[in-house]
Amino acid sequence: MIDGKTVVALLGQPNSGKSTLFNGVTGMKQHVGNWPGKTIEKKEGSFARGGKDYIVTDLPGTYSLSANSDEEVITRDYIASGKADVVCIIADSSQLERSLFMLADYAGIDVPCFLMLNLADVALDQGKQIDADALKKKLSIPVALFSATDKNQYDSFYRCLEEAVKNKTKLETSSLLEEYKKIDGFSDLMSIIPENVMKNYSPMWITAKIAEGDKIVRSKVSFELKEEEKKKYKEIIEKLEKGALYTGQSKFNWIDMLLEGAINKTETKPVFGKFDKAITHKVWGKPLVILVIIGGLLASFIPALPFMGIGTVITMGASALNAALAEGGVHPILNGVITQVLIQSVSYIIQMLGFVFGVTLVFGMLEEIGIMARISYVYDNTMGKLGLQGKSVMPFLISFGCTMGGAAGARVIDNWGQKVLTIALAWSVPCGAAWAIIPMLASNFFGMGAPLIIVIILLVMVLNMFLIAKIFGPSLVKKNDRFGLIMELPPYHKPKWGSLFKYVLGRTKDTFFRVIKVIIPICAIFWFLSYTADGIPESTILYKIGNAIEPVTKVFGLNWKLFTAYVASSVGKEGAVGVLTALYSGTGTIYGAVMGSNAAVDNQAALLLANIAKPEALAFIFAVTFNVPCIVALAATYKETHSGKWTALISLYYTAFSLLLAFIAYHIGLLIW
Amino acid sequence: MKFISTIPAGKEAVIVQIDGDTRFLSRITSIGLTPGCNVKIIKNDKNRPLLVYSRDTMIALNKKESENIKVEEKVS
Numbered sequence: 001m002i003d004g005k006t007v008v009a010l011l012g013q014p015n016s017g018k019s020t021l022f023n024g025v026t027g028m029k030q031h032v033g034n035w036p037g038k039t040i041e042k043k044e045g046s047f048a049r050g051g052k053d054y055i056v057t058d059l060p061g062t063y064s065l066s067a068n069s070d071e072e073v074i075t076r077d078y079i080a081s082g083k084a085d086v087v088c089i090i091a092d093s094s095q096l097e098r099s100l101f102m103l104a105d106y107a108g109i110d111v112p113c114f115l116m117l118n119l120a121d122v123a124l125d126q127g128k129q130i131d132a133d134a135l136k137k138k139l140s141i142p143v144a145l146f147s148a149t150d151k152n153q154y155d156s157f158y159r160c161l162e163e164a165v166k167n168k169t170k171l172e173t174s175s176l177l178e179e180y181k182k183i184d185g186f187s188d189l190m191s192i193i194p195e196n197v198m199k200n201y202s203p204m205w206i207t208a209k210i211a212e213g214d215k216i217v218r219s220k221v222s223f224e225l226k227e228e229e230k231k232k233y234k235e236i237i238e239k240l241e242k243g244a245l246y247t248g249q250s251k252f253n254w255i256d257m258l259l260e261g262a263i264n265k266t267e268t269k270p271v272f273g274k275f276d277k278a279i280t281h282k283v284w285g286k287p288l289v290i291l292v293i294i295g296g297l298l299a300s301f302i303p304a305l306p307f308m309g310i311g312t313v314i315t316m317g318a319s320a321l322n323a324a325l326a327e328g329g330v331h332p333i334l335n336g337v338i339t340q341v342l343i344q345s346v347s348y349i350i351q352m353l354g355f356v357f358g359v360t361l362v363f364g365m366l367e368e369i370g371i372m373a374r375i376s377y378v379y380d381n382t383m384g385k386l387g388l389q390g391k392s393v394m395p396f397l398i399s400f401g402c403t404m405g406g407a408a409g410a411r412v413i414d415n416w417g418q419k420v421l422t423i424a425l426a427w428s429v430p431c432g433a434a435w436a437i438i439p440m441l442a443s444n445f446f447g448m449g450a451p452l453i454i455v456i457i458l459l460v461m462v463l464n465m466f467l468i469a470k471i472f473g474p475s476l477v478k479k480n481d482r483f484g485l486i487m488e489l490p491p492y493h494k495p496k497w498g499s500l501f502k503y504v505l506g507r508t509k510d511t512f513f514r515v516i517k518v519i520i521p522i523c524a525i526f527w528f529l530s531y532t533a534d535g536i537p538e539s540t541i542l543y544k545i546g547n548a549i550e551p552v553t554k555v556f557g558l559n560w561k562l563f564t565a566y567v568a569s570s571v572g573k574e575g576a577v578g579v580l581t582a583l584y585s586g587t588g589t590i591y592g593a594v595m596g597s598n599a600a601v602d603n604q605a606a607l608l609l610a611n612i613a614k615p616e617a618l619a620f621i622f623a624v625t626f627n628v629p630c631i632v633a634l635a636a637t638y639k640e641t642h643s644g645k646w647t648a649l650i651s652l653y654y655t656a657f658s659l660l661l662a663f664i665a666y667h668i669g670l671l672i673w
Numbered sequence: 674m675k676f677i678s679t680i681p682a683g684k685e686a687v688i689v690q691i692d693g694d695t696r697f698l699s700r701i702t703s704i705g706l707t708p709g710c711n712v713k714i715i716k717n718d719k720n721r722p723l724l725v726y727s728r729d730t731m732i733a734l735n736k737k738e739s740e741n742i743k744v745e746e747k748v749s
């Protein structure tokens with residue numbers, strides 16, 4: 001209970017429909033946070049029913065309650081803590097036998113629970129008839145068959161919930177214990193388990209986990225054992241080398257007994273359709289995946305358009321307001337802070353967020369349909385070489401459009417370390433903004449040599465990805481976390497647009513507020529550094545710093561103007577050329593160039609060509625391409641990884657790497673020209 | 674008794690033995706693969722995970738780790 005509200009926790013294996021039910025009962029009343037001390041997302045929501053208030057906690061989707069991952073440990077610790085008054089266990093009726101494994105793993109936890117058999121519609125289509133009442137009798141907890149996608153069926157959920165809360169219904173486990181006892185040594189082991197070593201876990205549950213080799217439970221129990229019992233304990237667990245297999249068999253035997261007479265058949269034929277054949281094809285699978293992702297990327301622009309429109313309108317409004325305030329005699333600094341820092345960066349963020357919204361929506365849909373799982377299969381071997389999941393190919397490809405979108409796309413990766421590593425690698429992929437300026441700069445300075453430069457950039461990108469995987473990989477994805485793929489390829493599902501849309505909108509709002517906290521201060525600092533009262537670049541603080549450190553930056557081939565543009569490119573790459581133009585032509589402001597609100601300059605190309613030497617230009621191209629992608633991407637990285645330390649480390653790496661590349665490019669350039 | 678990865682696509686088999694560390698055993702059982710259970714091999718391509726169907730579920734398994742699973746091929 002929290003403030004008189006009943007707390008319900010949702011527990012189920014991946015694809016059991018947990019999120020669908022969660023969204024269905026809570027509607028928009030939800031909140032995404034983090035589990036204490038962990039980087040795992042915690043979703044909470046609320047609803048009212050029959051004059052009572054409820055809080056719903058969505059537990060991480062895991063296959064079991066062992067101690068193989070943080071998700072599993074968080075899940076079981078939370079349940080055993082008693083913070084939830086009741087646990088709703090969700091199983092997939094179309095794969096009932098397999099998906100009841102979670103119920104079997106739960107058995108022995110002393111917290112009231114009830115069982116929802118979801119995807120009833122799919123099971124019906126398969127010709128399965130399931131008798132929920134028979135199961136209810138055997139389990140002595142409320143059980144109901146329903147479809148989470150059909151809100152008209154939620155009454156059964158509420159009824160089970162109310163009954164479980166009222167009667168504090170606990171799962172009947174004696175028949176499971178009988179199964180466990182058939183394992184050699186189980187009974188002996190159970191007899192020496194001290195009372196109350198782990199609150200809310202029954203001796204049966206604890207014994208099963210010890211048999212499974214659960215490190216956490218083993219250390220807790222062996223710590224509490226009396227000396228004379230330790231020897232016996234050691235003897236028994238030595239015999240249980242493959243304990244997880246034995247208990248697994250016991251669990252499935254128990255499930256078979258439960259289902260006996262409660263379901264008419266459990267065997268169905270595998271469905272492996274045309275699309276599955278194509279996307280898993282030996283030869284065509286990989287290109288097809290790339291096509292699908294590129295298609296998704298393009299589709300992401302459609303939902304992004306309204307945001308871009310709003311952003312543009314705000315920028316126009318900001319310029320008008322700026323003029324009006326100047327007219328009205330408002331101090332230029334105050335005017336600048338309001339119209340340029342606050343309003344303009346908000347508009348910039350809104351435009352970027354539009355793309356994130358689109359990406360999260362489109363790729364969230366691909367995930368929900370089940371396509372992401374196929375992509376994981378196809379790219380498992382390739383991405384495995386970088387220590388990543390097959391899915392990581394998606395954020396990489398999205399980053400050709402926008403790194404922030406790539407970072408947002410990385411959220412389908414369920415392992416935190418792999419997610420951070422994926423984002424770190426995705427930064428290496430030149431984004432749309434880089435593609436907008438780099439080919440232009442390259443052909444301006446190097447004419448026919450431009451394609452060669454692009455090829456080198458792509459090679460450096462791949463090289464850099466391997467380098468980062470080498471440098472950061474070991475600490476992000478620990479050696480014993482590098483296990484091979486064991487994953488379900490779920491059947492295709494129709495996406496639920498409504499709830500997905502709501503969820504993504506909520507996430508985008510959340511991102512907006514988090515991102516803005518990072519971006520406004522950085523924009524403000526950048527604005528002050530580039531502020532001039534008289535419009536002359538030489539009176540900015542940026543110039544003073546740039547000029548003072550020019551002897552150092554020149555080593556990298558960057559004079560103060562180029563270096564200023566380089567620094568500006570870490571705020572936004574599309575602004576880099578604008579900053580150069582502003583500095584060399586003396587029109588417009590540095591800040592305006594970054595935000596894209598300066599007026600165009602006609603002779604830009606000639607201007608740059610006349611003022612920048614070829615080796616400098618080459619250094620600049622590499623420095624900007626491999627610089628920190630932009631502050632919005634940085635903020636998104638912070639938001640997705642929840643780690644200031646890793647965001648800073650990655651940024652530092654890219655700053656150092658881009659300057660190193662500039663150094664190399666400049667000195668090679670000096671040899672050539 | 675054969676390695677599961679030697680069974681060609683389209684064939685069915687029964688799992689007879691699973692080896693590996695605790696972690697592997699616990700992951701593989703929680704997704705539904707235990708000794709005695711029937712599997713149908715859906716896809717077995719080089720350099721790709723193995724695709725098997727068991728307990729109404731399509732499962733992708735890393736090739737190397739799948740060496741831990743030994744089966745008896747069913748004759749049909």
Ligand SMILES: Nc1nc2c(ncn2[C@@H]2O[C@H](COP(=O)(O)OP(=O)(O)OP(=O)(O)O)[C@@H](O)[C@H]2O)c(=O)[nH]1
Nearest residue numbers: 014015016017018019020061119147148149368493
């Ligand atoms: N036909 C049908 N589809 C459903 C039902 N419940 C959920 N789905 C679909 O099943 C898919 C998986 O549902 P989710 O709610 O994302 O499952 P989850 O358990 O949260 O899975 P993870 O997010 O992987 O933990 C989605 O595409 C849902 O639309 C149902 O009752 N009937």
